[in-house]
Amino acid sequence: MAVTTSTPPQRGADPQAPADAGAAVRAASTGRVASRVFAGLSTGAGVLILVTLAAVAVFLVMEAWPALTASSEDLEAISWFNASSVAAYVGPLVFGTLLASVLALLLAVPVSIGIALFISHYAPRRLAQGLGYLIDLLAAIPSVVYGLWGALWLIGQLDPVFTWLSSTLGFVPLFEGYQAPAKNVLSASVVLAVMILPIITAVSREVFLQTPRLHEEASLALGATRWEMVRMAVLPFGRSGVISAAMLGLGRALGETMAVLMVISPGFLYSFFLLKPGQHQTIAANIASKFPESSGLSVSALIATGLALFVVTFAVNFAARWIIARRAEFSGAN
Amino acid sequence: MKLTPHKRFGAVALTGVLALALAACSSTSSAEPGETSGAGGGSAAELSGSLAGAGASSQEKAVAGWIAGFNDTYPDVAVSYDAAGSGGGREQFLSGGVQFAGSDAALKPEEIEKATERCFGGEALELPLYISPIAVVYNLPDLDTEHLQLSAATIAKIFNREITTWDDPAIAAENPDVTLPSTGIIPVNRNDESGTTENFTEYLAAASDGAWPHEASGDWPLSGGQSGKGTQGMIDTVSGAEGAIGYADASRAGDLGTVALKVGDEYVPFSAEAAAKVVDASPAAADATDKRLVVELDRTTTEKGAYPLVLVSYSIACSTYDSESDANNVKAYLSYVASPEGQERAADPSVAGSAPISDDLRTKVQAAIDAITVAS
Helix, strand or coil: CCCCCCCCCCHHHHHHCCCHHHHHHHHHHHHHHHHHHHHHHHHHHHHHHHHHHHHHHHHHHHHHHHHHCCCHHHHHCCCCCCCCCHHHHHHHHHHHHHHHHHHHHHHHHHHHHHHHHHHHCCCCCCHHHHHHHCCCHHHCCCCCHHHHHHHHHHHHHHHHHHHHHHHHHHCCCHHCCCCCCCCHHHHHHHHHHHHHHHHHHHHHHHHHHHHHHHHHHHHHHHHCCCHHHHHHHHHHHHHHHHHHHHHHHHHHHHCCCCCHHHHCCCCCCCCCCCCCCCCCCCCCHCCCCCCCHHHCCHHHHHHHHHHHHHHHHHHHHHHHHHHHHHHHHHHHCC | CCHHHHHHHHHHHHHHHHHHHHHHHHHHHHHHHHHHEEEECHHHHCCCEEEEEEECCCCCHHHHHHHHHHHCCCEEEEEEEEEECCHHHHHHCCCCCCCCCECCCCCCHHHHHHHHHCCCCCEEEEEEEEEEEEEEEEECCCCCCCCEECCCCHHHHHHHHCEECCCHHHHHHCCCCCCCCCCEEEEECCCCCCCCHHHHHHHHHHHHHCCCCCCCCCCCCCCCCCCEEHHHHHHHHHHHHCCCEEEEHHHHHHEEEEEEECCCCCEEEECHHHHHHHHHHCCCCCCCCCECCCECCCCCCCCCCCCCCEEEEEEECCEEEECHHHHHHHHHHHHHHHHHHHHHHHHHHCCCCCCCHHHHHHHHHHHHHHHCCCCC
């Protein structure tokens, strides 16, 4: 949900000096009106997004207020509320959300960069086009379909992998204590990774294609192999683009509901046991799970967790912008 | 959907206006209600209007079936049911937003007081019209028996993670003729608040002689285990791993094995008759009346052939309505629900797979329904 608002640059009418003076006046006046209308429309659109964002923020705060100010006794009266304050309740959820999303990112980014490089620099042109089209298609699959796929098919396929992982690497606490079926945070991350793969790939591919031809050719002319060319010319040029792509993917993973809801056995712990069931839950999935039977204060408490997600997403995006801004000077983008 | 304070105020205000309007014209139409209620709720052609209900999601499928069946006879009555949860349904009913409610729990004492006000001086009706057996399901495809036999205490220890393998001596002792695998047990619970969980934990707490240390609750008391959302999530999770055990609405057990519960000295597998039997064998609640047929489910019953792990969901309505059409519609609808056809319809596995109520209970329920009148 990155929002950048910059008022569009005001450009005066710039008619291309016509021969006829009368035509020039007419063209200039219509051009001026059109320009003004367009400036108004795009400013309006820019303002609209700010207003929408503010409205969402105000709604979240207002609706969450009763839960934020409620006494711990009132909160504990909610049957599923297993903490004494909203902050204590949200904490493990924020942790679970970040853990699942970051794991998904770790799984997705290397694969995405590989696919993007293959399409931009390795594949024959015709294959590259077809493949790019397929990747875009993946992005159009609704998340509930990914959820069904994860819950009904993927979990079964991951079972032997996780069994092996837990038995051979079980001495590492991360992989300790796997229990079938594979309804744990790592499975959820795998589904999320598949979901965010297309967007990261698509953006990275576009960035890699922008690498100046001269840089590439210069690199090859100096005797670099194709891999060295990619490493020295393409990747440094595309770095900030890949980071933005990853952040777009992270944004989608943070707010993803259905896929996580259908795959994970939820729990409310700060836990790094990736293969144990009942350890983690994400904010969005928790809201979807608890909302249907909620009323009164419990709705407020859920909206308070939504507010936390809003803040986390915002923070992640700001961090991403900061990273990109800091690295901009080293990239070939300027 | 929840009523916001504004809407709720609106609903109350609207009811008040309606009551005034009706009071104003009641002198002219006072002869009619007597006639129609004398005719047993009116004939099909006379009933029309809308009938709104809200409440427990456990009943949702059965209610959908009942509405369809009811509309076969009374096509002009528009019945709706909002599965807002038991608490939400009772709240909407008491505020006058809906004419009837479905609830997994009986009205609380303070709600009974409010109900008198809502029912224009009458009384609330609480009718146990939805009885659903809950099965303890397990995924052991190679087991050479139809029903594993377990006592409540053993089930409690399994779900409390004290018994961790299927060949545990406690399980073997109850199933002497079965070869049990050494597979680990994976207990599965529901991760959403649910009436199924509440009834299951209530059964464990009451019948396990202290082996279940937790209180009855709609939310599962232990954390860090396998779980599924909703009945389907539960069935999917149990089906997903060999050795898993869970609990679910019996009609949804499918290919999974189901446990025969120890009742007295014998083991009873679930069946519609066995589930209806425990409701008949259970005493009425302390504050029950002939209108509020609240049952204190006897989880520790030793009645032969009774299956104590059931969910009972009540249909809540008023004994008195301020409008003739409401009274007649509610009366006709509830009569249909309580009728053998209505109960059979809900019992169809493709509808809800519930257990039809017994004839004894039907007589009592019908008597309460027949007493629905219009406020004078």
